Amino acid sequence: MVAVERSFIVTAPRAVLVDYLKDFSHAQEWDPGTRTCERVDAGAVRVGSTWTNVSVFRGRETRLTYRLVRMDEGRLVFVGENTSVTTTDDLLLTPVPDGTLLTYRARLDFKGWRKLAAPFLRKDFDRLADEVERAMPRVLGKL
Template sequence: MVTVQRSITVRRTAAEVLAYLADFGNAVEWDPGTESCARTDAGPIGVGSAWTNVSRFRGRRTTLRYTLERYEEHRLVFVGRNRTVTSTDDMVLHPFPDRTVLVYRAELRFHGPARLAAPFLRPAFERLADGVAERLPQALAEHP
């Protein structure tokens, strides 16, 4: 298993950050690995909402089906799955009067033979997490 975590400060209210992140389709704006992320269901976003995410990682394209598993006032948890990996994105918001601190934690649990590669993939996932920490504040600043 590989786990990466970043604390990201943004100049938006917690409610604005929550609304933006709850639509996982916005990942194309803030996740440097995401090429596309399309919602696969309809209706208001809530627990059970789902997206198909296509990402590029170390030169390879991978597709995961993500589901919003927790939707709380200050926390979102998305779980993405395919036959090789289960990816959990846990986002906790800490509101302040002039900013929100987002604690973003990604946990990747590999299945089958891919488990053997997990320790060697950590540096690449750390760089990806750095990219999220860099892009997310900018994406939120540009979002209406």
């Protein structure tokens, strides 16, 4: 298992951020590793909505199916899965005087023999989390 966490303040109100972030297809705008992210189902975004996400990590393309598993006024949780890994993106949004404190947590649980590689990938995931921390406030600040 590899987990990363980053926190930063965004000037947009929490409700605006939740409305934008609940549609995981926007990940291609704020996640530098995401190449494409397309909604699979139709209708309003709700718990259970799904997306196909194609990301590149360490030069390799990977495809995951993400599902929105929690949507509250201050928290969104997405779980992505394929045969190699289960990922959890947990977004906590807390009102603060200058806007919204966004705490971004990502967790990767590798499956099978891939669990052995987790300690060796820690630095790469930290670098990716740093890139998200730089990109996300820039994108969300425009909302």
